[in-house]
Amino acid sequence: MRKLFPLVGVVAATVAVTLSITSFNSRAQAGSSYAEDRAAIEDLQARYLFAMDFHTPDLYVTMFTEDGVLDVGSGEIKGRQAIRDTVAKMPNFGAGPVPAGLWPASGRHNISNIVVKINGNRATGRSYWFHYANNNPERRGTFTGYGHYEDEMVKMNGQWYFSKRRIYNEQRKEWAYPGTGNPAW
Secondary structure (H helix, E strand, O other), X not given: OOOHHHHHHHHXXXXXXXXXXXXXXXXXXXXXXXXXXXHHHHHHHHHHHHHHHOOOHHHHHHHEEEEEEEEOOOOEEEOHHHHHHHHHOXXXXXXXXXXXXXXXXXXXXXXEEEEEEEEOOEEEEEEEEEEEEOOOOOOOOEEEEEEEEEEEEEEEOOEEEEEEEEEEEOOOHHHOOOOOOOOOO
């Protein structure tokens, strides 16, 4: 009987740990905490930039809801197919003929100063973006642009998507932020 008690304790501890892990995993899958949802939203924002910089419009549109809206300053583009078609026409710095002695040019977007408000399965976000490119004969990295995003996001089937992304670009008058106040609440 004495030998049984330590075994019962080990079994009870194993069951408790298993239940804790199961409980944690179900919460993580449901995205029930602010930290888990925020991490998933930041992942969405990063995947969006990789899809843009590596010019993969078919992947890019998967970041949006089916009826999502992309507003790049010259009007709203509605729906995945329209967004895909627009992104496919954007310049691909790594495409086209490469001058002798050079490698293909590239550009990379970065995101920072991310603020997010989450309310159940809906979220709003604000963040800065900036861009570096080496589209010059020296292939020297140069700072080429900046602005900010204003996002509306929705969580469907445990995954976050953009329902609307508004891009402000401070290099273009028609796309520059027209406000005078802080857009981040």
